Amino acid sequence: MPYVDRIAEPWGTRTPYGPGEPWPVRVDSFLESGLRAQDVERWVQSATILHSNGDGLDIAVKDGRVVGVRGRAQDRVNHGRLGPKDLYGWQAANAPDRLVRPLVRENGRLVETDWDTAMERVAGRARRLLDEQGPSAIGFYTTGQLFLEEYYTLALIAHGGVGTNHLDGNTRLCTATAAAALKESFGCDGQPGSYTDVDHADVIALYGHNVAETQTVLWSRILDRLAGPNPPALVCVDPRETPVSRAAAVHLANRPGTNVALMNGLLHEILANGWIDERYVRDHVVGFEELEKRVRDFPVEKAARICDVPVDALREAARLIGTARRLLSTVLQGFYQAHQATAAAVQVNNVHLVRGMLGRPGCGVLQMNGQPTAQNTRECGADGDLPGFRNWSNDAHVRDLARVWNVDPMDIPHYAPPTHAMQMLRYAEEGSIRFLYVTGTNPAVSLPELVRIRSILGQERLFLVVQDIFLTETAQLADVVLPAATWAEKTGTFTNADRTVHLSEKAVEPPGEARPDLDIFLDFARRLDLRDKDGAPLVKWGDAEGAFEAWKECSRGRPCDYSGLSYARLRGSGGVQWPCDDEHPDGTERLYADGRFWSDPGHCEDYGRDLVTGAPLSDIEYKALNPDGKAIIKAAEYVPPHEEPDGDFPFWLTTGRTIYHFHTRTKTARAPQLQRAAPEPWVEMSPADAARLGFTEGDLLEVATARGAVRARLRVTSMRDGVIFLPFHYGYWDRPDGAGPGESPGRAANELTITQWDPASKQPVFKTAAARVSLVTASSGAPSQAPTTAASRPVSADVPATAGGADAQAEEVMR
Amino acid sequence: MKLDLVIRELHRSEGELAHLLLRMSERHKGDHETYHVARDLAGWCHDHVRELAEAGKEHGLDLDPSHDVSVAERLREKAAERLGRRSEPGLLLLADLRQLYLAASEVSLDWEMLAQAAQAAKQRDLLALTQRCHPQTLRQLRWANARLKESAPQALLS
Numbered sequence: 001m002p003y004v005d006r007i008a009e010p011w012g013t014r015t016p017y018g019p020g021e022p023w024p025v026r027v028d029s030f031l032e033s034g035l036r037a038q039d040v041e042r043w044v045q046s047a048t049i050l051h052s053n054g055d056g057l058d059i060a061v062k063d064g065r066v067v068g069v070r071g072r073a074q075d076r077v078n079h080g081r082l083g084p085k086d087l088y089g090w091q092a093a094n095a096p097d098r099l100v101r102p103l104v105r106e107n108g109r110l111v112e113t114d115w116d117t118a119m120e121r122v123a124g125r126a127r128r129l130l131d132e133q134g135p136s137a138i139g140f141y142t143t144g145q146l147f148l149e150e151y152y153t154l155a156l157i158a159h160g161g162v163g164t165n166h167l168d169g170n171t172r173l174c175t176a177t178a179a180a181a182l183k184e185s186f187g188c189d190g191q192p193g194s195y196t197d198v199d200h201a202d203v204i205a206l207y208g209h210n211v212a213e214t215q216t217v218l219w220s221r222i223l224d225r226l227a228g229p230n231p232p233a234l235v236c237v238d239p240r241e242t243p244v245s246r247a248a249a250v251h252l253a254n255r256p257g258t259n260v261a262l263m264n265g266l267l268h269e270i271l272a273n274g275w276i277d278e279r280y281v282r283d284h285v286v287g288f289e290e291l292e293k294r295v296r297d298f299p300v301e302k303a304a305r306i307c308d309v310p311v312d313a314l315r316e317a318a319r320l321i322g323t324a325r326r327l328l329s330t331v332l333q334g335f336y337q338a339h340q341a342t343a344a345a346v347q348v349n350n351v352h353l354v355r356g357m358l359g360r361p362g363c364g365v366l367q368m369n370g371q372p373t374a375q376n377t378r379e380c381g382a383d384g385d386l387p388g389f390r391n392w393s394n395d396a397h398v399r400d401l402a403r404v405w406n407v408d409p410m411d412i413p414h415y416a417p418p419t420h421a422m423q424m425l426r427y428a429e430e431g432s433i434r435f436l437y438v439t440g441t442n443p444a445v446s447l448p449e450l451v452r453i454r455s456i457l458g459q460e461r462l463f464l465v466v467q468d469i470f471l472t473e474t475a476q477l478a479d480v481v482l483p484a485a486t487w488a489e490k491t492g493t494f495t496n497a498d499r500t501v502h503l504s505e506k507a508v509e510p511p512g513e514a515r516p517d518l519d520i521f522l523d524f525a526r527r528l529d530l531r532d533k534d535g536a537p538l539v540k541w542g543d544a545e546g547a548f549e550a551w552k553e554c555s556r557g558r559p560c561d562y563s564g565l566s567y568a569r570l571r572g573s574g575g576v577q578w579p580c581d582d583e584h585p586d587g588t589e590r591l592y593a594d595g596r597f598w599s600d601p602g603h604c605e606d607y608g609r610d611l612v613t614g615a616p617l618s619d620i621e622y623k624a625l626n627p628d629g630k631a632i633i634k635a636a637e638y639v640p641p642h643e644e645p646d647g648d649f650p651f652w653l654t655t656g657r658t659i660y661h662f663h664t665r666t667k668t669a670r671a672p673q674l675q676r677a678a679p680e681p682w683v684e685m686s687p688a689d690a691a692r693l694g695f696t697e698g699d700l701l702e703v704a705t706a707r708g709a710v711r712a713r714l715r716v717t718s719m720r721d722g723v724i725f726l727p728f729h730y731g732y733w734d735r736p737d738g739a740g741p742g743e744s745p746g747r748a749a750n751e752l753t754i755t756q757w758d759p760a761s762k763q764p765v766f767k768t769a770a771a772r773v774s775l776v777t778a779s780s781g782a783p784s785q786a787p788t789t790a791a792s793r794p795v796s797a798d799v800p801a802t803a804g805g806a807d808a809q810a811e812e813v814m815r
Numbered sequence: 816m817k818l819d820l821v822i823r824e825l826h827r828s829e830g831e832l833a834h835l836l837l838r839m840s841e842r843h844k845g846d847h848e849t850y851h852v853a854r855d856l857a858g859w860c861h862d863h864v865r866e867l868a869e870a871g872k873e874h875g876l877d878l879d880p881s882h883d884v885s886v887a888e889r890l891r892e893k894a895a896e897r898l899g900r901r902s903e904p905g906l907l908l909l910a911d912l913r914q915l916y917l918a919a920s921e922v923s924l925d926w927e928m929l930a931q932a933a934q935a936a937k938q939r940d941l942l943a944l945t946q947r948c949h950p951q952t953l954r955q956l957r958w959a960n961a962r963l964k965e966s967a968p969q970a971l972l973s
C-alpha cells in the first residue's frame with residue numbers, strides 16, 4: 001500500500017484528468033498507529049468538519065473510540081480524498097482535557113457542578129432579564145460548526161420563543177459577504193455553482209481565495225486538472241505568493257484595500273472589448289447601465305495605478321476572463337474580510353452576468369465560505385437572517401414563518417434586520433445586552449481588537465454562557481461553561497459550500513457528562529417553558545431526526561428546499577445538493593440554469609442594500625428596479641480604505657490562515673502532526689523590506705498597530721513589498737496565562753486588527769490595517785517555524801522543509 | 816435669475832451637513848459603523864462643496880471650495896470614549912441621526928430646487944451637477960433613516 005506523509009505533501013499524489021472527464025478516485029485514510037483497516041470494528045458515515053469543503057468520510061471505531069478516518073470513494077465532493085486537517089484532526093476529540101462537566105463561576109473561579117445547577121443558572125438569569133428588560137437583553141452568538149438541526153432549533157428558540165433580534169454567529173467573520181453578495185446579485189442566498197465546474201472550466205479565477213490552504217481537496221481537484229490534458233488557465237488575485245499564484249497564468253498582487261478598483265478595471269476592459277453576452281444581459285439581467293456608468297471612468301491604467309499592479313497583467317487577466325468559454329470564479333476572505341467587501345464580491349457576480357456564464361457546466365460562481373456548517377447557519381436563520389431565506393422586511397414571509405412555528409407574527413422580531421455580531425458586541429459594551437450565550441466559538445481570539453473584546457466579555461454586568469468542548473480563552477471568561485459533544489459523538493446533517501448535504505452519524509459516546517448541543521438547547525427551551533400560541537411546547541421535537549423533519553417543512557418551497565431529503569435518503573449516499581424536492585428528487589447541481597432568479601419582490605430574501613452606506617433598500621425601491629426573475633447588476637464607487645499606512649505605521653498588515661490549523665487551534669493544536677507542522681505564529685515580510693530593515697529569517701519581531709502589539713519570528717517570503725502577514729490561529733489557551741496575554745507579550749493577530757466592518761455585509765475587516773515592525777532579538781541562525789509547504793514558503797533555501805515524520809504516514813489508494 | 820441664491824445656499828448647507836457628519840463621527844467613535852460611514856459620507860459633501868464653488872464662478876459667486884475642517888477638528892473630544900460604557904450613547908445617537916436626517920432633507924430639497932431651475936433655464940452643466948450630487952444626498956438621507964430605524968428599538972427598550 002502506498003503511504004504518503006500528508007504533512008509534507010498536503011495535496012497528495014496527482015491523478016490527472018482532462019476536461020469533462022470524471023475525476024479519478026483516490027481513497028485517503030489514516031488510522032491510529034499500529035492499527036490496520038481490518039482492526040476497525042465499525043465505519044460510520046460522516047463528512048469533514050475543519051473547513052467548508054464537505055468531503056465525505058467514514059469514521060473508524062474500535063473499542064468505543066474513534067481511531068481514524070477514511071475518505072468515501074463514492075462521495076461527489078472528494079472522490080475519496082481527504083486533506084491533512086481531516087486525516088489528523090479527529091484526534092483532538094480524544095484529548096484528555098476535554099470539558100466533561102459543567103462549570104459555574106463561584107467567587108470569581110470556575111468550579112465543577114452538575115447539569116441541573118448549571119442550566120438553572122442559565123435559564124434563571126435569562127428569565128430574570130426577560131422580566132426586567134425584555135428580549136433586548138438577550139443575545140446568542142453561535143458558530144459555523146454545529147449541525148443544521150441545532151441551528152434551526154436555536155433560531156426557533158431565539159426568534160420565535162425568546163423573541164430577541166440578537167442572534168448571529170462567527171460566520172459573520174467568514175461567510176457574511178458571500179451571502180450578502182448573492183442576495184445583492186440574485187435576490188437570494190444560494191451558491192450558483194458546483195465543485196464539478198472545476199471539471200469543465202477553461203479559466204478559473206480565484207479572488208482572494210488561497211484554495212490550496214482553505215479547501216485542500218478542491219485544490220487537489222484543480223491540480224489534477226492542471227496535470228491533465230487541456231488544463232485551465234488560472235487567474236489569481238492575492239497580495240501574497242501562494243500555491244495558487246505559483247500555478248496561475250496571471251497573478252495580480254494588488255495593494256490591500258483596492259479590490260473594487262481592480263474589479264472596476266477588469267470590468268471596464270471586458271465591456272470596452274465587447275466581451276459580453278448581450279442576449280443574456282437583455283433577457284436575464286437588470287442594471288447593466290449602472291455598471292457601464294460606474295466603470296466608464298475606470299480604464300485599466302487607472303485601476304493599475306490605484307492597485308499598483310502592472311497594467312499589462314491586468315489587461316491579460318481581463319482577456320483571459322473575457323474570452324473564457326467556461327469560466328469558474330471563486331471568492332474568499334481576500335475579498336470578504338477586506339475593505340468594500342460586498343461591493344468587490346458583487347463585481348465578481350457581475351462578470352458572470354455580463355458574460356452569461358451561469359448554470360452551465362464549467363460556468364459557475366463559488367462565493368465560498370470557511371466553516372463546515374456555515375451554509376446551514378444561513379439557511380436556518382442562526383446568522384442574522386430568517387429561516388428558509390425568508391425576507392425579514394416582507395410581512396408575508398414573516399407570517400409564513402409564524403405559521404410554520406405556530407406563533408403570532410408579532411412574536412418574531414422583524415422591525416429591523418437581525419442584529420449582526422459586531423453590533424451585538426457593541427450592545428454588550430453599552431450594557432444593553434446583558435446575557436450572551438456563545439456556542440462553539442472563541443470570540444476572545446477570533447474577533448478584531450482583542451483588548452476591547454476581552455474587556456466587553458469580562459464585564460461583571462454581562463452574564464456569559466459558553467458551550468464548547470474545551471476550556472477556550474472565551475470559556476475562561478464565562479459565568480457558566482457547558483460541556484458539549486462534538487462531531488462523531490452526535491448525529492446531524494450539514495451542508496458544504498456547494499450545497500451538498502451530508503449526514504454525520506453518531507459513532508461514539510461523548511466523554512464524561514458532555515451533551516450534544518441540540519440536547520442542551522432543548523433543555524434550555526424546556527426550562528424557559530417556551531410555548532407556541534396554542535400553549536403547546538414551542539419546540540416540538542426531541543432529537544436530531546425530528547428537528548430535520550421540522551426543518552424540511554420550514555424549507556419547503558423555499559430556494560433551499562430540503563423536503564425531498566431524509567436521513568434514510570442520505571444514509572449511504574455520496575452527498576445530495578439542495579434544492580431537493582419532488583421536482584428534483586436527486587438534488588440540483590447548478591442553480592439558475594434557466595436564467596431565472598429568486599429575485600421577484602414577493603420571493604426574494606432581501607431587497608438589497610446600498611453597498612457604500614449599508615442602508616437597506618425598501619420594497620418600493622427594490623420594485624422600482626423591476627427585477628422580477630432577473631439578476632441584478634449593482635456597482636459601487638471605489639472608496640479608499642479607512643486606515644492606510646503612514647509614517648508611524650508604514651506597513652499594511654493582513655491576517656489569514658495556514659493549511660494545518662483551524663480557527664483558534666482548539667482542535668488542530670491537539671493533533672500532534674498538525675501542531676508540529678505549525679507550532680507557533682510567525683510574521684511574513686518580503687525580501688526587499690527585510691533587507692531594507694536589516695532583518696533576517698528567524699528574527700524575533702514586534703508587530704504593532706494603534707491597537708496593540710504581538711511578537712513573532714520572521715519568515716521571509718515572496719510577499720508583496722510593504723505588506724506583512726500574520727496567521728490568526730494563535731491565542732493563549734496553551735500558554736500559562738490562558739485567557740489573554742497577561743503580563744507577557746501578545747501573540748494573537750487580532751490584538752492588532754481594527755474594529756471596522758463592511759457596511760453592507762457587516763463582515764469585519766481583517767485584511768487591512770496599518771502596522772509597524774521592529775526587532776526584538778536577532779535570530780541565532782534558527783529559522784521561523786512557519787510551514788514551508790504553502791504560502792509561507794521561505795525564499796531562503798536553507799530552511800528545512802516541513803515534514804510530518806513517521807507518525808504522519810497516510811494511506812492513498814488509487815482506483 | 817436667482818440661481819446664485821440657491822447655489823450659495825446649497826454651498827452653505829452642504830458644508831453644514833459635512834460638519835454634522837464629522838461631528839457625528841467624532842461623537843460616536845465607539846459606534847464603529849457610524850464612525851466610519853459618517854466620515855465617508857462627509858467626503859461626498861466635500862466633493863459637492865468643491866463642485867458648487869466651481870459652478871458658482873459662472874454665477875458671479877466666490878465660494879470657498881474647501882469646507883472648513885477646523886471646526887470639526889475642534890470637536891475632537893474624548894467624550895465619545897468616555898460615554899462608551901454608559902447606556903446614554905444610544906439615545907445621543909438617535910438624537911444625532913434625527914438631526915442629520917433633517918439637515919440632509921434640507922440639502923436634498925435645495926438640490927431639487929436647483930435641478931428644476933437649471934432645467935427650466937436650460938443650464939446643462941448645472942443640471943448635470945445636480946444629477947451627480949443629489950443621488951448621493953438621497954443616499955445620505957436613507958442612511959440616517961436606516962440607522963435610526965435599526966438603533967431605536969435597542970436604545971428605547973433597554
Ligand code: SF4
Nearest residue numbers: 173174369370371663
Ligand atoms: S478561519 Fe476564516 S474562513 Fe475559516 S471559518 Fe474562520 S473566518 Fe471563516
